[in-house]
Amino acid sequence: MSEELLHDLRLHRTQEERAKQNFVKELRSYVLNDMADAMRKRYEDRIKPAFEAITGHPPEDGMDVHKVMKEDAFFKFYSSFRYNAQEMVWRSVMPTLERNIDILKERAAELGEREIGGTLRLDPDLEVPRNVTEIDVHLAPGGYHSETVSDDLTAGALYDNGLQVFSFGLMGRNLDDIGWSMAQYVRNKYPHFKPERILDAGCGVGHNSLPWAESFPQAEVHAVDVAAPLLRYAHARAQSLGIPVHFAQMDATKLQFEDESFDLVFSSMFLHELSLKQIRSFIAEARRVLKPGGLLLNMELPPNNQMDPYDSFYLDWDCYYNNEPYYKGFRDQDYKELCVQAGFDPEHYVQFISPQYTYMKPEEYRAAIGVEGAIDRNTGRLANGIQWFGFGAWK
Incomplete structure (x- = not known):
């Protein structure tokens, strides 16, 4: 239904x-x-x-x-x-x-x-x-x-x-399971990490922005996107749900924030919509605005070099047939190397698999992430049994 x-x-x-x-x-x-x-x-x-x-x-x-x-x-x-x-x-x-x-x-x-x-700030002069x-x-x-x-x-x-139709029940009752799964992974895996300012880049309508504000209520959450219609809707949606988030129209490859001003920079299903040049610019910008000890975390599709050839082929379908031309080019990259090229220490690279938080009891989720997961045919694949992939680095 x-x-x-x-x-x-x-x-x-x-x-x-x-x-x-x-x-x-x-x-x-x-x-x-x-x-x-x-x-x-x-x-x-x-x-x-x-x-x-x-x-x-x-x-x-x-x-x-x-x-x-x-x-x-x-x-x-x-x-x-x-x-x-x-x-x-x-x-x-x-x-x-x-x-x-x-x-x-x-x-x-x-x-x-x-x-x-929460607030909404649009930029009519932004070149989309x-x-x-x-x-x-x-x-x-x-x-x-x-x-x-x-x-x-x-x-x-x-x-x-x-998305409610597209996801056929696999992205959470409020279409925010990715955000909840990533936020709760960080909250449970790194209990001493208490971010005070969080940025969601390429936020869309804020599905995955709000769970960060709910998971870390002490934090000030900002979310940026280039599309004004998405941001207007995102702001109204957040207001309706009573969750304060500061939405702004901004290009994530040219962030208008001061150096070392965020504890955590997050993105979800964003990088594969960017050219390789834009991806590199974003990761460099994320590092610039991160405070020392801050975390860059991207929820994305797993890289081709860590997947079975058939699974790589299956996930790359969208590049050829769903108007996502940068999809495969991104997945062909070495994600760790992308972070290192932006200035992150290779020893501080992180990568993990997360089950779906909103479909589990909290104690079940904590037990599940206590065991290191491996990339398999269900990682990133929208089908029954899906699990999410995250990567990034500490500054």
């Missing part, structure tokens, strides 16, 4: 709209679980042995797997289903948004007046990077930066409502 969002920006959906969204949610679950498992079996049983018979060795990397898989009828069938299901995510929620746009703006304005402690303006990332129509009316927050509503 397509559940209601847990804040005051949720919109009334007709019975037909609910039915469409439920269908798309179940379709995506079928594609990413059942069809994906069948495709893997086909590869193991038929395609991989055929490759070995011709070459004398198994596929060496994800590129090898992609070359042979893209000629396979089942892969074409799978990809067609998955691509169309992705477009259907947005189509299923757009009628609801279009019908309620004025109501949404009114609610956001009312929520903005609440005395919660071309990797945002020139691509409909995730096939989202118009991308996430487009504005057609004053005080537009449609793109934020599209993302929030779309």
Whole structure:
């Protein structure tokens, strides 16, 4: 079932709209679980042995797997289903948004007046990077930066409502499991670390910003993004939930914060949307604004050099077919080396696997992270049994 969002920006959906969204949610679950498992079996049983018979060795990397898989009828069938299901995510929620746009703006304005402690600062002169303006990332129509009316927050509503369908129940009841899992990992793994200022870079609508404020209530949390519609929505959403966060329109590769002004810099599913030049700039900027003893933490997809060739191929699907052109280029990097190149000590590099915090009891989560996890086929893969990957470094 397509559940209601847990804040005051949720919109009334007709019975037909609910039915469409439920269908798309179940379709995506079928594609990413059942069809994906069948495709893997086909590869193991038929395609991989055929490759070995011709070459004398198994596929060496994800590129090898992609070359042979893209000629396979089942892969074409799978990809067609998955691509169309992705477009259907947005189509299923757009009628609801279009019908309620004025109501949404009114609610956001009312929520903005609440005395919660959070703020919103927009920069009309900011030049939004071309990797945002020139691509409909995730096939989202118009991308996430487009504005057609004053005080537009449609793109934020599209993302929030779309993610509810897209994730088919795997990102937490409030779509914030990544944030909770990363924050609670830090809180439990490093109990003596008490960050007072936290920055979420590339925050989107703030799904994963708010858990930091809740996990570390003594901290002042800031969150930046280049897309004004996302930030307007993020601020109203945080106000509705009563969680103070300071949102600002800012390019994370050119942070407008003083040197050594944050204890923790965080990002989630952000780096793979950037060019390699932008990634390097961001990590360098993160180090600049971190205080000595501070932590850079990125929740991301695991690197290709630590994965089985088939798993690398599977995760890189989005680079070729989901309008995420930098996806594979990022995952081909050595993450530790990216941190070292930005000035971090290689001895201070961190990397870990986290289970899903919001689906477990706190004591179960603490026990789970007490055992060092290994990257496997479920790491970063949106399917039943998913686990999250984090990396970064201490300054």
